[in-house]
Amino acid sequence: MKDYIESLFQFIDGSPTCYQAVDRIGKRLAQAGYRELSEKEPWQIAAGERYYVKRNDSSLIAFSIPKQKETEALSKGFHIVAAHSDSPCFKLKEKPELTVEKQYLKWNVEKYGGMILSSWLDRPLSVAGRVVVKEQEKMVTKLVNIERDVAVIPNLAIHMNRDMNKGVEYNPQIDMQPCVGSIGDQGGYLKLLAEEAGVEERDILGQDIFLYNRDRCKRVGIEEEWICGPRLDDLECVYGALEALLLSESLSGDYINMLAVFDNEEVGSGTKQGADSTFLKDVLARIRSGLHIGEEHYQCMLADSFLISADNAHAVHPNHPEKADPENKPYLNEGIVIKFHGSQRYATDAYSAAVMKDICHQAQVPYQVYANRSDIIGGSTLGNILMAQVSVNTVDIGLPQLAMHSACETAGAKDIEYLIRALQAFYQR
Numbered sequence: 001m002k003d004y005i006e007s008l009f010q011f012i013d014g015s016p017t018c019y020q021a022v023d024r025i026g027k028r029l030a031q032a033g034y035r036e037l038s039e040k041e042p043w044q045i046a047a048g049e050r051y052y053v054k055r056n057d058s059s060l061i062a063f064s065i066p067k068q069k070e071t072e073a074l075s076k077g078f079h080i081v082a083a084h085s086d087s088p089c090f091k092l093k094e095k096p097e098l099t100v101e102k103q104y105l106k107w108n109v110e111k112y113g114g115m116i117l118s119s120w121l122d123r124p125l126s127v128a129g130r131v132v133v134k135e136q137e138k139m140v141t142k143l144v145n146i147e148r149d150v151a152v153i154p155n156l157a158i159h160m161n162r163d164m165n166k167g168v169e170y171n172p173q174i175d176m177q178p179c180v181g182s183i184g185d186q187g188g189y190l191k192l193l194a195e196e197a198g199v200e201e202r203d204i205l206g207q208d209i210f211l212y213n214r215d216r217c218k219r220v221g222i223e224e225e226w227i228c229g230p231r232l233d234d235l236e237c238v239y240g241a242l243e244a245l246l247l248s249e250s251l252s253g254d255y256i257n258m259l260a261v262f263d264n265e266e267v268g269s270g271t272k273q274g275a276d277s278t279f280l281k282d283v284l285a286r287i288r289s290g291l292h293i294g295e296e297h298y299q300c301m302l303a304d305s306f307l308i309s310a311d312n313a314h315a316v317h318p319n320h321p322e323k324a325d326p327e328n329k330p331y332l333n334e335g336i337v338i339k340f341h342g343s344q345r346y347a348t349d350a351y352s353a354a355v356m357k358d359i360c361h362q363a364q365v366p367y368q369v370y371a372n373r374s375d376i377i378g379g380s381t382l383g384n385i386l387m388a389q390v391s392v393n394t395v396d397i398g399l400p401q402l403a404m405h406s407a408c409e410t411a412g413a414k415d416i417e418y419l420i421r422a423l424q425a426f427y428q429r
């Protein structure tokens, strides 16, 4: 059987930002026979074919249309898995260079999402993302990834803050600015990007550049029972969903299989490519029009569709078990987590939970359940946000993990295979 862990590590290590993640997904899909569509051009789509489309180079939707059957002309509905491509990190400002005292050059950054600030201190960092250049009257995006340890955010010595271990409040503008060199390196930022992108500095007209943790993913534990690495939330689910889609190759099913990877979950999803945008709705509308599906049948298809929103979940913490619900609490390596929320920040309900449990039974993988302690607000995710645009039966799931939104997170080594098997069973239902 395939070593999913090594393959997951390659995917995460090679995806320092959402742009590289979406690029990798696109390349994997293309290798597997999926054809890329552009939102700017008319779509010619047909039964028995596979496609994918990107938006903003940071979100992607893939879909495969079953072969036409003689008895039934049309698909019954959509089987969709959604996950997110972004993770909390720091974004470089448009003019990032700052000098301090007579020696240091720093890069001016601001927060992207809600990260554990202290986890970014005292470790090698670098930058990646995209630049936009003008080529023959067209704006062209180029991905950049400086694969060197170019930055560090040093802690203050304990001698300068004796209360350090009683908890520190970090100010992002003061405490979290990465140091990248000496004053003599000034002007080096654009040069670095231009060299990496293979363009002239003056040609760079736009940039979305983020700081990333240079640590690579590793196995940890006496029996190597855990995995540690950056961006497990949510690249672990993105990877699992992609593998599952590619494994469920048959086009003889009754449903159109879809994988939807959205950017900007960590900042509220409210962008043109986020889960709160019309991206999924627009793609569904174009599939509908491409396959000449009438309004009445399309509404029946939506009612018969199912969406799995896959975003990691909190496992019981070894040092703080009291933070978990007394009973509805998942553990690492014990299977897929089905998430519930009284106020519906998770979209799971009795029906969708039942379907998900049935999928897990069918795939012979374990599942567990999660609810917040009743006095903890908890986070939100993709499921209920997507429902505003496209309303279908939805379950919120995830893989159990620790230290969510740390620069280095921990998860169970067994759980990724459980996710792949369950999602494969879903796509083949």
Ligand code: ZN
Pocket: 084, 233, 234, 265, 311, 312
């Ligand atoms: Zn997440």
